[in-house]
Amino acid sequence: MAKKMSKIDKKIKQLEEKQEKKRLAQEKNIVKRRNQEMALFTYLFIALFLCMSGYIVYFVIHDADRVLNNPQNKRQELLAKRVTKGDIVSADGKRLAYTKTGKSGQETRVYPYRGLFAHVVGQTAQGASGLESTEGFTMLTSGINPLKGMYNQIKGVKNPGNNVVTTLNLNLTQVASSAMGSKKGAVVAMDPETGKILVMLSLPTYDPNNLTSSRWKKLSQDEDSVLYNRATQGLYPPGSTFKLYTALEFMRENEDYKKFTYKCTGSIGTGNSKISCYDGEVHGKVDLATAFAESCNSTFCSIASGLDLTKWNKLCKSLYYNRAMPLDKLEQNSSRFSVSSDSEMGDVMQAGIGQGDTLVTPLQNSFLVAAALNGGELMKPYLVDHVEDVDGGIVSQTEIKKVASPLSKKEAKALKKLMRQTVLSGTATALASSNYTAGGKTGSAEFHNGSKDSHAWFVGYGEKNGKKLVVSVVVEAAGTGSAYAVPVARQIFDAYF
Secondary structure, eight states: OOHHHHHHHHHHHHHHHHHHHHHHHHHHHHHHHHHHHHHHHHHHHHHHHHHHHHHEEEEEEIHHHHTTTTOOOOOHHHHHHEEEEEEEOOTTTTEEEEEEEEEEOOOEEEEEETTTTHHHOOSSSSOHHHHHHHHHHHHHHOSSSSHHHHHHHHHHHEEEEEEEEEEEEEEHHHHHHHHTOOOEEEEEEEEEOBEEEEEEESOOOOOOOOOHHHHHHHHHHHHHOOTHHHHOOBBBBBBGHHHHHHHHHHHHHOGGGGGGGEEEEEESOOHHHHHHHHOOOOEEEEEHHHHHHHHHHHHHHHHHHOOOOHHHHHHHHHTTSSSSSSOOOOOOOOBBOOTTTTOOOOHHHHHHHHTTTTTOOTTTGGHHHHHHHTTEEOOOOOEEEEEOOSSEEEEEEOOEEEEEOSSSSHHHHHHHHHHHHHHHSSSTTOOOOOSSEEEEEEEEEESOOOTTOEEEEEEEEEEEEEEEEEEEEETTOOOOOHTTTTTHHHHHHHOOO
């Protein structure tokens, strides 16, 4: 009986041990599941924290300046009640915009040079535009000593805002404006080694002083698009200036390009697809350098017909066709190059000479020349050199930045040589000077189908003793680039060097 009870006790004990193990396993699974839930919650929290942190960093780097300087930002209205908006100053220290305070305390924004900088500096009477818009928050921020600022607030005196010192050169801008006269168009001049924009002129222009609502309405409806900044928003067919791109792509695809020859008969194609050289000129047998210098349409149409269109598009995109330019401060339009494998051969040939659907802004049209002058590297163009407080102390300084390396040094040297030949023996001989070395490409861009009306173009460079300047000029509906755009560039180079 005792043995029987012992066996029963043993089985009961085994059963209890089994149940205990099962209970412990269940508890372990519960703990494990809870740990997994806690881990998942922790990971989600960390991921959310990282996303928010990443957004804050992105906002500070990319969007903060745009949001803070948005004229619709109510914070600017609050700042304007205790800070007098700072000045916009040229590179040589001349005030381009400042605030004048009347006896009753009323503030008026003044533009001493009237319409000369209207598009780039902007205005504040009707919303805000130009640097007045993009640097509004900056100029409504005061960099004076905090204790002095508090003392001024107690006294009810406004603190002086920071000043925006631009890269704009007053003298060169005045020279460009004088050279353009009453003609419409745009002029851009840039230092290719830094990206500093020295001239950004758009014509016709307007006087930003005393802009009444009726005056603004009239300007808004003006058929000449007076409010439009042609330098960054104007889209024009580039004409023969685009042969820079056609020539470069041809050189990339043909290592023996120096042996290239073509016999120009004055035109290429037949019927409606016939493309003629300017004024029907027959250039005869030419090599690449001669065809470029004399701007032979037939040669470049022939060259374009044999190019790899995918590679050609890639080249154009590397120099900011079909995408936004690396310019932070102003409204802009993207240049367009639309030739593809689906394009008709006639459209491809038209593209080779900068006609058809190809469109470019004057600023972007300077990029390839700028890269060629800078050993193949394109620097980010900019308008604000630095921000300083009322005492001249530096608040912030723009850093020089490379945005692309679209050319090799060898290609840059070859392209520069082609542009130099245009001045020595081609369509830009008016730029020949003993004071500096110049090169470039002229263009006469037809803009009406079936018409000989054309915009006059010049994109090119000047250099002397290591000092360099790239200039892009378009004169609307004027005629040839050599007759109307080159003289404008000549006066700018003469003044600069």
